[in-house]
Amino acid sequence: MSILLLDQNTINKIAAGEVVERPASVIKELVENAIDAKADAITIEVKEGGLKFIRITDNGFGIHKEDVKAAFLRHSTSKIKNEEDLTSIMSLGFRGEALASIASVGRVELITKQEAEPVGIRYVIEGGVEKVLEEVGCPIGTTFIVKDLFYNTPARRKFMKTAGTELGYISDLIHKMALGHPEVSFKFINDGKIKLQTTGKNKLKDCIFSVYGMEVAKNLIEINWSFEGMRIEGFIGKPHLNRGNRTYENYFLNGRYIKSKVIEKAIEDGYKSKLMLHQYPFVTFHLHVDGKDVDVNVHPTKMEVRFMEEAKVFQLVYKGIESALNREALIPQVSLEKDKKETPMVYEPIPEPFEEKRKVIEQNNRVMPLFIHDAPPIDLKIETFSEEKQEENYIEKLEKKPVDEPLETPIETPIDTPKRTYKGDQVAMSVEAFRGSSAIRSHKVVGQLFDTYWIVELENEYYMVDQHAAHEKVLYERMVKKLRDKVEFAQRLLEPVVVNLSLQEMSRYEIHERLFIDLGFEVEPFGEEALIIRSVPFVFGKTLDANQFLLILDGLADSFIEDKYDILLDDIASMACKAAVKGNDRLSKGEYIQLIDDLLTLENPFHCPHGRPTIIAMTKYELEKKFKRIQG
Numbered sequence: 001m002s003i004l005l006l007d008q009n010t011i012n013k014i015a016a017g018e019v020v021e022r023p024a025s026v027i028k029e030l031v032e033n034a035i036d037a038k039a040d041a042i043t044i045e046v047k048e049g050g051l052k053f054i055r056i057t058d059n060g061f062g063i064h065k066e067d068v069k070a071a072f073l074r075h076s077t078s079k080i081k082n083e084e085d086l087t088s089i090m091s092l093g094f095r096g097e098a099l100a101s102i103a104s105v106g107r108v109e110l111i112t113k114q115e116a117e118p119v120g121i122r123y124v125i126e127g128g129v130e131k132v133l134e135e136v137g138c139p140i141g142t143t144f145i146v147k148d149l150f151y152n153t154p155a156r157r158k159f160m161k162t163a164g165t166e167l168g169y170i171s172d173l174i175h176k177m178a179l180g181h182p183e184v185s186f187k188f189i190n191d192g193k194i195k196l197q198t199t200g201k202n203k204l205k206d207c208i209f210s211v212y213g214m215e216v217a218k219n220l221i222e223i224n225w226s227f228e229g230m231r232i233e234g235f236i237g238k239p240h241l242n243r244g245n246r247t248y249e250n251y252f253l254n255g256r257y258i259k260s261k262v263i264e265k266a267i268e269d270g271y272k273s274k275l276m277l278h279q280y281p282f283v284t285f286h287l288h289v290d291g292k293d294v295d296v297n298v299h300p301t302k303m304e305v306r307f308m309e310e311a312k313v314f315q316l317v318y319k320g321i322e323s324a325l326n327r328e329a330l331i332p333q334v335s336l337e338k339d340k341k342e343t344p345m346v347y348e349p350i351p352e353p354f355e356e357k358r359k360v361i362e363q364n365n366r367v368m369p370l371f372i373h374d375a376p377p378i379d380l381k382i383e384t385f386s387e388e389k390q391e392e393n394y395i396e397k398l399e400k401k402p403v404d405e406p407l408e409t410p411i412e413t414p415i416d417t418p419k420r421t422y423k424g425d426q427v428a429m430s431v432e433a434f435r436g437s438s439a440i441r442s443h444k445v446v447g448q449l450f451d452t453y454w455i456v457e458l459e460n461e462y463y464m465v466d467q468h469a470a471h472e473k474v475l476y477e478r479m480v481k482k483l484r485d486k487v488e489f490a491q492r493l494l495e496p497v498v499v500n501l502s503l504q505e506m507s508r509y510e511i512h513e514r515l516f517i518d519l520g521f522e523v524e525p526f527g528e529e530a531l532i533i534r535s536v537p538f539v540f541g542k543t544l545d546a547n548q549f550l551l552i553l554d555g556l557a558d559s560f561i562e563d564k565y566d567i568l569l570d571d572i573a574s575m576a577c578k579a580a581v582k583g584n585d586r587l588s589k590g591e592y593i594q595l596i597d598d599l600l601t602l603e604n605p606f607h608c609p610h611g612r613p614t615i616i617a618m619t620k621y622e623l624e625k626k627f628k629r630i631q632g
């Protein structure tokens with residue numbers, strides 16, 4: 001068989017496989033191009049899951065008529081000029097292959113005009129073959145229409161799932177794009193119906209509200225942190241917003257949605273003491289990192305990136321999240337009444353892609369978008385999330401919402417009312433309210449319920465303290481402190497423990513040997529693949545099993561974590577206190593008074609080391625309302 005050089009069209013089709021996997025990938029590429037063209041309004045329309053029809057309209061700066069053909073050539077781009085530019089990319093595209101790929105597997109029509117040109121250009125290219133190039137009258141900006149995707153690659157077409165599944169991928173993608181670019185007004189129309197609309201007012205919280213709804217938008221904590229010239233900003237969910245997988249962890253690097261193990265780990269470590277195992281938080285934040293400190297040229301879809309200094313990125317995210325969470329002391333407050341008033345919704349008009357930017361937003365009427373001949377009349381007023389009460393045009397739409405939503409923190413009411421459950425809500429409490437020496441002086445332990453929950457009265461609030469969680473928390477904090485201060489140091493084991501290790505584990509131990517010694521371990525090699533442990537940090541008492549040691553060693557597996565000592569210390573303390581605490585123990589008066597006093601003086605008394613709340617708060621006001629002593 002002789003070796004042949006493939007023709008350009010075949011090369012394009014092969015390469016298209018990398019960039020254009022499914023309709024959502026076409027949309028990703030075209031929307032990224034629109035953003036790179038500085039559009040601030042982008043409309044995306046699809047039919048039949050994008051397989052039949054995709055139209056993307058933007059109000060960006062358009063393509064010059066002389067460049068239209070070249071834009072569809074492989075490796076042609078206006079975004080970088082040379083190799084050097086590759087090291088500081090701030091645009092979303094730079095490979096110059098998206099349009100070539102899309103045009104090789106679909107029927108593409110492009111209409112575009114730049115501001116300085118009197119007329120625009122219409123260009124049709126199907127399966128990589130040019131069909132039409134003509135002048136047309138059109139507004140400034142660009143419209144791409146892609147029909148019959150994969151019509152000439154039946155093998156790929158066969159792999160496509162149903163329109164419904166493809167639509168799922170598309171919505172997910174557009175949600176991420178909208179969250180990544182709050183400065184752009186996105187409109188997504190599927191089969192003639194508006195699915196998403198964002199304001200483009202550069203308010204991330206509004207975007208989160210448009211995508212995830214009120215429940216999420218109401219339970220956010222702002223995050224804003226800088227470290228070594230990098231910045232993180234956005235919102236993270238209060239811990240109770242957690243999910244069972246990572247779908248709600250959204251983060252953007254210079255406007256690009258990415259996935260990163262370092263960031264994943266930093267997020268989850270940041271929430272470590274607040275969430276249980278296999279619970280993942282809600283986060284949506286932006287990272288601003290200088291283009292030269294990151295390599296985005298790792299994969300054709302550009303979702304993977306390589307940071308020059310992973311440890312610093314880890315610190316930025318970890319510390320940012322930790323400080324945001326600590327700022328808000330999270331005591332779940334239990335309301336005995338359902339909230340009557342919710343945050344008002346604000347309805348505001350938003351612009352269309354071809355409107356003159358931002359200014360010509362008409363106050364009251366409807367505007368039919370250009371090029372969307374078959375879409376129904378569209379009401380341009382959309383919802384935004386607002387915390388301030390707006391005088392004129394808000395509608396208390398939420399009153400119409402069913403109030404009997406599922407309950408997150410079911411609790412039982414006092415004995416004399418029938419059993420009911422109530423909706424728990426996390427409120428930010430002043431850290432000082434239930435902490436510190438003045439709290440110790442003025443609180444009163446009223447009694448205990450079900451051998452588990454202490455009722456504590458403090459000014460106009462009363463608190464329920466879970467004895468088991470409180471005990472664990474106090475013990476844990478005490479252990480961390482002692483370990484850190486090296487108050488009590490090593491304990492000799494009654495019987496030395498032999499731990500068999502893999503070679504990899506062995507070398508991990510060797511790397512971190514110093515930390516183990518510092519914490520009170522006395523360990524010797526025991527042949528090639530085993531260690532013998534003679535002493536352990538005092539917190540283990542006189543026993544330690546091999547599995548515990550392995551778990552501690554596993555915690556050190558990630559190469560990018562700088563603060564290994566803290567992690568080790570954390571693991572040891574939480575492991576030891578788990579072993580030490582038992583539930584439902586009856587405490588003597590002296591013991592429980594001491595326990596609650598100890599809890600009150602902790603830095604963060606509100607969650608046990610495994611993320612469960614230790615304290616829930618209720619107000620006297622709620623109680624008085626319940627007994628109709630006051631009208632509310």
Ligand SMILES: Nc1ncnc2c1ncn2[C@@H]1O[C@H](COP(=O)(O)OP(=O)(O)OP(=O)(O)O)[C@@H](O)[C@H]1O
Pocket residue numbers: 029033034037058060061062063071072076077078079092093094095096097098099100142
């Ligand atoms: N909506 C648009 N508005 C203005 N110019 C555009 C638009 N879409 C594409 N272009 C121009 O066409 C060129 C080619 O686009 P293409 O997406 O193929 O490559 P790229 O964006 O440069 O790189 P990548 O392949 O990484 O996306 C761009 O560099 C840009 O100059």
Ligand SMILES: [Mg+2]
Pocket residue numbers: 029032033092093094098099
């Ligand atoms: Mg591109």
